[in-house]
Amino acid sequence: MCKFENDVKNNLIKCGITLEKKMRLGAAVSGGADSISLLVSLSSILSELDIPLFVITVNHNIRLAEESDGDANYVEEMCRKLRQDGLKVECDVVKLKKGEVAEVSRQRSGGIEEAARALRYQAFESFIKEKNLDALCLAHNKNDQLETLLMRFLQGSSCDSSGGIKPTRGKFVRPLLNIERCEIEKYLNEKKIAWRTDCTNFETEYFRNKIRLKLVPFLDKEFPGWQKAVLSGGEKSVEDSDAINQMISIILKNHKQCEISLSDFVELPESVKIRVLLKACNDAGETKRIPYAFLKDVINSVSENRKSGCFIKQFSSIKIEVKNGTISVKKLSKSDTDSNFFVIIDEACLKDNCEIELPFVKFDVLQLKALGATSPFCLRSVRIGDQIKSADGKMKNVSDILSDWHVSNEDREKVVVLQELSGSTQPIKCIFACFLGYKDWIVKL
The missing domain is CATH 3.40.50.620 (HUPs)
Structure with missing residues (x-):
């Protein structure tokens, strides 16, 4: 040999x-x-x-x-x-x-x-x-x-x-x-x-x-010798990572999977907070890379909303929700369509005036309340076959409305609809596209 x-x-x-x-x-x-x-x-x-x-x-x-x-x-x-x-x-x-x-x-x-x-x-x-x-x-x-x-x-x-x-x-x-x-x-x-x-x-x-x-x-x-220095730096990073991950395991040991007490979370060092959230996303089943900026935004929102203690953040299929003193991380399952985002707003969220963050826009629950929205309802992306009531009482295809507004294909993926989830018809009540420079379509609720 x-x-x-x-x-x-x-x-x-x-x-x-x-x-x-x-x-x-x-x-x-x-x-x-x-x-x-x-x-x-x-x-x-x-x-x-x-x-x-x-x-x-x-x-x-x-x-x-x-x-x-x-x-x-x-x-x-x-x-x-x-x-x-x-x-x-x-x-x-x-x-x-x-x-x-x-x-x-x-x-x-x-x-x-x-x-x-x-x-x-x-x-x-x-x-x-x-x-x-x-x-x-x-x-x-x-x-x-x-x-x-x-x-x-x-x-x-x-x-x-x-x-x-x-x-x-x-x-x-x-x-x-x-x-x-x-x-x-x-x-x-x-x-x-x-x-x-x-x-x-x-x-x-x-x-x-x-x-x-x-x-x-x-x-x-x-830079002769750079290889040895870089490899040595990588080994040190592994040692640091192992130490932090061990700390995270201890922290999460007494919590439910994908959940952590808000009071415990706010006391953690910044780097550990990032990794706690990332591990929760991975444990929830998310395999895509979670941007550091998104996790940092969640941490900042926890600090800013510590008194009200309620908000929702979403990236891709991951939803991070803070309410009742708990941070929970969930992976949203796709419906029978290819929707890009889907967030359910329940009674607790309406009561606590949560902030809802979708990939391209934020919604204040007070805004939705002012439109007469009642729980449960969802904010989601547009699907094939979506319809909404027009002024004459007839149903109109959402895709036709977006065409009338000359919404680009790229922007169509960012348009938000509000759909009621109670009752048998589960109608769409709003189309939100104003934040993209187009119009909103609001059915009187």
Whole structure:
């Protein structure tokens, strides 16, 4: 066993992988140098112990067919050659539908890279369950770690994120994380094994590529030793994060899940408040990134409304509500439509004059009371088929009204309707678009 393979083996053990015959280990392989070195080294290590290796490669189908299909075909061919050499290697190819990544990107309001990663990890999770794997190895290396730490710093990440890539996360393990890319390429060159190169790796419109191709060479030239300092800073952030998370666990131990006493919350340090809210959002089932500015706004509102002690804040599908001395965090379930936001206002909220914050506008409950609104009702986004009563008593499509107002497609997603929730008809009583520069449509309540 060569030094490279011995390092990978030792890293597996450090990640808690017990190399026994009953072990079921997988590897995610893209065709690039990092993952090919992972494939080759793992198959060699496991073959000595007669342990099979289960390989998955994901074709995102977002590049030209000859590139994306070529990568997947290359991984399959590599696995076939390893089997011919007597190694126990299986290979599964997952090919995403054309346009699937773009659609998920649109739904999540994020970039193509983020959407591709989300779908890739979905495929990994399914693969782990299907193959009953003890662990799935990923090919992140030391260079990836450095790039990630630089990215997180430039993005202003908290210490939870600024610690970089973790060696283990659930069933995901990264046995190359302390190995440099030059060592990886040297290993493959010595074995005379080729690898695929993704042409998008050289497109500097991607943030990570900009770090790799522009910032890293500059740091190498002007700041010798920067890598050690950055890695050391990442380790310290992990230690700080662990300490704060331990504190949060103690704080939340005596509270219901996704709830905390308002009096306890206001006494916490600012950084702990942020993490308490973030953990509550995650515990409620929110997987999207929660903006720091939103969490900070909740904290400021707690301070400003401490006397009245009642308000509602919403981001995406997360609703944070303060009332009766308690902060509660809920993930709103979608109705049978694709509504972007949906907040229910009940009797307690009306009584306490809560402030209701939607993604694009705030409502004072006193405003809604003045319109004659009675609970329960909801404020939500416009849906296909929505109708509202016109002056002549007939029903009119909300979409037609927005067309008459020349509301843009972008602004239509921000328009708010007020719908009663009691009774059998549950009519829409108001259309709020004045805050966007259009009109409001108010049915006399």
